[in-house]
Amino acid sequence: MTVFKLPDLGEGLSEAEILRWHVQVGQHVEVDAPMLSVETAKAVVEVPAPLSGTITALHGQPGDRIETGAPLVEFTPDVAAAPGGGAPQDSGTVVGHMPGMADDGTAAALHAADALAVPRVRAVPAARALARSLGVELSTLSGTGRSGLITLDDVMAVGLPTRTASSKMHPAPQRAPAGTGGDVEVLRSLRRAMAQSMALSRDSVMECSVFDDADLHRWAAGSDYTTRVLRAITAGARAEPGLNAWYDAQSQSRTLFEQIDVGIAVDTADGLLVPVIRHVDKRTPAQVRDELDRLKRTARERTIGSEELRNFTFMLSNFGMMAGRYATPVVVPPAVAILGTGRVRQDVVAVDARVEIHRRMPLSLTFDHRVVTGGEAVRFLGALIADLELPQ
Numbered sequence: 001m002t003v004f005k006l007p008d009l010g011e012g013l014s015e016a017e018i019l020r021w022h023v024q025v026g027q028h029v030e031v032d033a034p035m036l037s038v039e040t041a042k043a044v045v046e047v048p049a050p051l052s053g054t055i056t057a058l059h060g061q062p063g064d065r066i067e068t069g070a071p072l073v074e075f076t077p078d079v080a081a082a083p084g085g086g087a088p089q090d091s092g093t094v095v096g097h098m099p100g101m102a103d104d105g106t107a108a109a110l111h112a113a114d115a116l117a118v119p120r121v122r123a124v125p126a127a128r129a130l131a132r133s134l135g136v137e138l139s140t141l142s143g144t145g146r147s148g149l150i151t152l153d154d155v156m157a158v159g160l161p162t163r164t165a166s167s168k169m170h171p172a173p174q175r176a177p178a179g180t181g182g183d184v185e186v187l188r189s190l191r192r193a194m195a196q197s198m199a200l201s202r203d204s205v206m207e208c209s210v211f212d213d214a215d216l217h218r219w220a221a222g223s224d225y226t227t228r229v230l231r232a233i234t235a236g237a238r239a240e241p242g243l244n245a246w247y248d249a250q251s252q253s254r255t256l257f258e259q260i261d262v263g264i265a266v267d268t269a270d271g272l273l274v275p276v277i278r279h280v281d282k283r284t285p286a287q288v289r290d291e292l293d294r295l296k297r298t299a300r301e302r303t304i305g306s307e308e309l310r311n312f313t314f315m316l317s318n319f320g321m322m323a324g325r326y327a328t329p330v331v332v333p334p335a336v337a338i339l340g341t342g343r344v345r346q347d348v349v350a351v352d353a354r355v356e357i358h359r360r361m362p363l364s365l366t367f368d369h370r371v372v373t374g375g376e377a378v379r380f381l382g383a384l385i386a387d388l389e390l391p392q
Contacts, residue, residue, distance in 0.1 A: 001056060001075070006069065014068050015068060016045070017063065018066060019038060021058060023073075025056060027054070029049045030052050031049055034046040045306075049073075057073070059071045059072055121150065141155065191270070204249065204333055207331055208374070209367075210374075210381060213362055214363060214384075214385045215359075216359040219359070220392055225318075230262060231288075233339060235387035242256065243377065245313065245337075246334035249370070259281070261276050261277070262315065263314070263316070263332075264292070264315075265318075268302075270302070276309065276311065276312045277291050277292060316341070317338060323343060327342070331366055337365065337377075344359055
């Protein structure tokens with residue numbers, strides 16, 4: 001009998017949630033056939049069979065969260081699958097496939113024996129990122145999470161001792177008063193990832209916001225708002241490259257990018273996803289629109305690949321498509337800026353001593369004041385507005 005465990009799916013993710021099983025006990029499977037689909041904070045991943053055999057046990061039901069390295073599937077391999085045609089060995093092999101994991105795009109096979117040679121500290125992704133920014137060595141911490149998992153609070157307790165007290169780090173659970181009908185809902189996948197990401201931003205970014213409006217009075221009818229905003233972001237980044245950047249607090253260094261990859265917040269029924277449109281600066285408006293439509297569709301269908309959800313250099317939240325005028329959008333490190341676009345409205349404006357009604361787009365720019373100056377931020381915003389106010 002061979003026991004297969006949940007593989008490390010990359011991105012520092014410590015667990016995954018079972019979405020559905022594609023096999024059942026007693027079923028014979030062929031090598032590379034999908035055994036189950038799991039959902040991480042990044043994407044939906046199919047875990048394939050590492051070799052041919054018969055399923056003897058399944059660990060977990062849809063909705064269960066399984067930690068990396070925990071038993072997942074037990075089955076009896078086909079004799080022919082064993083090296084030299086002999087009896088199969090219980091190697092504890094773990095196998096998983098995730099787009100972008102291997103350099104050549106093929107499935108990566110991981111062995112438990114190899115993993116034991118280099119022990120991996122178990123920690124939630126946000127805790128890993130915060131530990132890097134604060135210079136905290138994870139191996140020195142004792143995790144308070146399930147089975148010793150290192151949480152964001154564990155890192156904060158060491159790296160930010162002056163900001164939090166023990167009683168604040170672990171407050172008493174909030175329970176709804178009896179008779180109110182309140183139901184406790186444990187945060188899952190995307191919402192749990194959002195909570196961790198926002199906590200990381202709260203504790204590691206010095207945010208500042210500036211607000212202004214772009215006058216769209218000269219726009220032609222039927223103009224594409226989002227593609228124009230993305231073009232304007234390019235103009236802003238060309239004027240002030242410091243906002244199309246990453247900041248590493250540990251080394252106190254920043255990386256300025258020539259390529260402009262914009263993460264666009266997409267609201268889904270399961271929570272927030274941020275697909276990334278690459279090379280915004282090199283695409284035509286039609287190419288930008290086609291790519292936007294594809295990313296939004298795959299994000300909402302949860303079929304988007306993990307490689308399309310990482311490494312943005314700037315962020316955009318076009319919340320105004322639904323409602324809202326101004327906001328204070330949240331910077332997600334290592335990026336240093338995010339633009340929020342509010343709902344376009346008709347405003348009364350003064351033009352050459354007369355009153356006119358113009359369409360105007362509210363803009364909210366939040367930046368990390370640790371590395372971006374106020375002057376750089378307003379020059380970026382000024383260049384962005386100047387581009388938005390062009391007729392076409």
